[in-house]
Amino acid sequence: MTERHTISILVNDQPGVLARVANLFGQRGFNIESITVGQSEEEGLSRMIIVTSGNEQTVQQVMKQLHKLIDVIKVQQLSAFPMVARELVLIKVEATPQNRTEISGIVEPFRASIVDVGPQSLMIQATGDSEKVDALIQLLKPYGIKQLCRTGVTAMTRGAITAKV
Amino acid sequence: MSAEAAMTATRKNIPPVQQGEVMSGAEILLRCLILEETEYIFGYPGGAVLPVYDSLYQNHLNHILPRHEQGAIHAADGYARATGKPGVVFATSGPGATNLVTGIATAHMDSVPLVIFTGNVKQQLIGTDAFQEANITGITMPITKHNYFVRDVKDLARVVKEAFTIATTGRPGPVLVDIPKDVNEAKTEFHYPEKVDLRGYNPTIEPNYLQMERLKDAVKAARKPVILAGGGVVSSGAEKELLAFAEKTQIPVITTFMGISGFPRRHPLCLSMPGMHGNYAANQAILNCDLLIGIGARFDDRITMGRTREFAPNARIVHIDIDPAEIAKNVETMIPIVGDVKHVLMRALDKVEKGDTEEWVRQVSEWREQHPYTYQNRDDVLKPQRVIEILNETTRGDAIVTTDVGQHQMWVAQYYEFQHSRSLISSGGLGTMGFGFPAAIGAQLAHPDKLVISVSGDGGFQMTMQELALVKELNLPLKIVIINNKCLGMVRQWQEIFYDNRYSQIDLSCAPDFVKLAEAFGIKGMRAVSPDEAEKVWKEAMEHDGPALIDFVVEPEENVYPMVAPGSTLDQMVMGDDNK
Numbered sequence: 001m002t003e004r005h006t007i008s009i010l011v012n013d014q015p016g017v018l019a020r021v022a023n024l025f026g027q028r029g030f031n032i033e034s035i036t037v038g039q040s041e042e043e044g045l046s047r048m049i050i051v052t053s054g055n056e057q058t059v060q061q062v063m064k065q066l067h068k069l070i071d072v073i074k075v076q077q078l079s080a081f082p083m084v085a086r087e088l089v090l091i092k093v094e095a096t097p098q099n100r101t102e103i104s105g106i107v108e109p110f111r112a113s114i115v116d117v118g119p120q121s122l123m124i125q126a127t128g129d130s131e132k133v134d135a136l137i138q139l140l141k142p143y144g145i146k147q148l149c150r151t152g153v154t155a156m157t158r159g160a161i162t163a164k165v
Numbered sequence: 166m167s168a169e170a171a172m173t174a175t176r177k178n179i180p181p182v183q184q185g186e187v188m189s190g191a192e193i194l195l196r197c198l199i200l201e202e203t204e205y206i207f208g209y210p211g212g213a214v215l216p217v218y219d220s221l222y223q224n225h226l227n228h229i230l231p232r233h234e235q236g237a238i239h240a241a242d243g244y245a246r247a248t249g250k251p252g253v254v255f256a257t258s259g260p261g262a263t264n265l266v267t268g269i270a271t272a273h274m275d276s277v278p279l280v281i282f283t284g285n286v287k288q289q290l291i292g293t294d295a296f297q298e299a300n301i302t303g304i305t306m307p308i309t310k311h312n313y314f315v316r317d318v319k320d321l322a323r324v325v326k327e328a329f330t331i332a333t334t335g336r337p338g339p340v341l342v343d344i345p346k347d348v349n350e351a352k353t354e355f356h357y358p359e360k361v362d363l364r365g366y367n368p369t370i371e372p373n374y375l376q377m378e379r380l381k382d383a384v385k386a387a388r389k390p391v392i393l394a395g396g397g398v399v400s401s402g403a404e405k406e407l408l409a410f411a412e413k414t415q416i417p418v419i420t421t422f423m424g425i426s427g428f429p430r431r432h433p434l435c436l437s438m439p440g441m442h443g444n445y446a447a448n449q450a451i452l453n454c455d456l457l458i459g460i461g462a463r464f465d466d467r468i469t470m471g472r473t474r475e476f477a478p479n480a481r482i483v484h485i486d487i488d489p490a491e492i493a494k495n496v497e498t499m500i501p502i503v504g505d506v507k508h509v510l511m512r513a514l515d516k517v518e519k520g521d522t523e524e525w526v527r528q529v530s531e532w533r534e535q536h537p538y539t540y541q542n543r544d545d546v547l548k549p550q551r552v553i554e555i556l557n558e559t560t561r562g563d564a565i566v567t568t569d570v571g572q573h574q575m576w577v578a579q580y581y582e583f584q585h586s587r588s589l590i591s592s593g594g595l596g597t598m599g600f601g602f603p604a605a606i607g608a609q610l611a612h613p614d615k616l617v618i619s620v621s622g623d624g625g626f627q628m629t630m631q632e633l634a635l636v637k638e639l640n641l642p643l644k645i646v647i648i649n650n651k652c653l654g655m656v657r658q659w660q661e662i663f664y665d666n667r668y669s670q671i672d673l674s675c676a677p678d679f680v681k682l683a684e685a686f687g688i689k690g691m692r693a694v695s696p697d698e699a700e701k702v703w704k705e706a707m708e709h710d711g712p713a714l715i716d717f718v719v720e721p722e723e724n725v726y727p728m729v730a731p732g733s734t735l736d737q738m739v740m741g742d743d744n745k
Contacts, residue, residue, distance in 0.1 A: 012365065016302065016314070023307055057493070064490035070311040070331060073365045 034152025085155035094144035211257025213284030216349040238268025243604030259297030274594025278337035310338030318351040335368030372504035387456035396423030397461015404586040406510035430582035440468035445536035464495040553580035569625030570596035571655035599628030633686040683714035
């Protein structure tokens, strides 16, 4: 059964590491839905959060293969635990002086903010889990979305469970 | 030994080097190889590695110059497989590096330790499509255990140390180090690290106690157990432990193609090879066993036939492997044991007790006696199987035999009765044509006093035959056997069976006269076209002091049997065709 999985990978901050990781997913025919890479709590190490879908057995196999990479320090399937997953989205939506207020009315309950105002557009910034971002996008669609950028998910397990080494 | 002492202690006539002495990247590289006790470098020079070859000019390392980079890497591979020590390869940037790719993939698939050094263009030219520039670290990323691009000469000694460590420990494999020309030219203080510090790399050697208890119980309870021994037995040097384990527990041993030399063929518990062209007894044992202990084997599709759910349908499966990613990759495993095969078997030997296997051993022995590998021998034409039998009879399974891929490879696996570990050297996983002959050169260099036989088809031999020059140059006493059916035999067999005799592009009858070819390289060449001649000519070749090439012209329409078609289960074996 195909399911969505969120995997956290702690890696050496080295050139080529992203390619090594991405390569493994490609080889196994795994589609990467999103990937985020950034600093971790330790200098010299980066953390990647990858959202992918596939059956459990194949995900286990990919995780084992990832672990074999010399530059990979730790692999953890976050979605096996209670977790917090967030992404950020920037949406440039068509807006005239007449409907600007209407649009801010939609944005407000999402605790999103308007970060730029143009003569014919607004830029909206929102953060939240993927479902919330999806919902906001749906509501803004009728106004005409000129451009959309999602960062992809970054995530952490709740409470005491950590992916530290 | 301290690194300080190791600077000079390893070899005679090496000018001493102090830790901290200033030298160029190229000199550092060679010094590291001396400290790693590198016996041979298999390499081919070119523009980007000129600094290294200049340093080599007055160095005390043995460099072997094959006639193609592919020859270099296969020879290094053969050396590594024959010894267990890492094979060391040099090549230049661009085409030099890309010519290694097939050899790197070959070693990667069969877990062979290689350390490969490629030159690259100067860093200021990297990314500009400079002359002879290729992104070899990018190209080889999926076919190496790890690879490096060295940006700073200060990192070089550490990287070399790490490369050797990674290549030779855990599950062995090829490691490539790409060094741009400016790094080889730059100078720094030489410090060779004694230890490596790789946080993301820590192979599990000793097995888990609880799983070992489960193994013990499973062995004791089993009535029809069988061992499936793979290449891991050979690469971890566990052949003695396997023998002791099998004898103590009275469990029959199936050897995968890669595991063939890990268990003596003439041992009463040996069931030889399973799978597509495997032995009847081996396949029946898999179908009927109640416990299957996979030891350093990876359950590949030439054994499971891709029908992993129907594989060993009545058995609990134990899987012992140093690589956790192999466990449950292809078949469901009841008892996973991660660890070095040799260590696991040593621990197991103290623990296990023999189960009640007498009836089962009698049964598999009966299968083995009733269904040996067979073919229809004839007096008037030379059968390829007969050639391998002759090699076997005259050497009693004692020689090191290398092969390519295809029919001759399967006949060697079937009819040559290997007695010693590391004596079958063949490209099992990747199935590389042109591998065997250069690999035999590496094996012969590793074991100058042993008999090394290179067995190739006429197709594969024509892929790397230019290395005859190297054999002559080094005057290696290699016996070069060509099983010449004037076509691509295995492709022909599949076209006959699965494509309704539509023979497409398999005719190699326009080939050089191999005897004259050998003579042109200054090597003794001989030919046999009948069984009598074959015996006579082979005897002469064996007695010849020096290299000899023997062109065995065989029946072209001979097929490899038994055969299980891909997608079938192991009970659907075709035992042979009687109409020939």
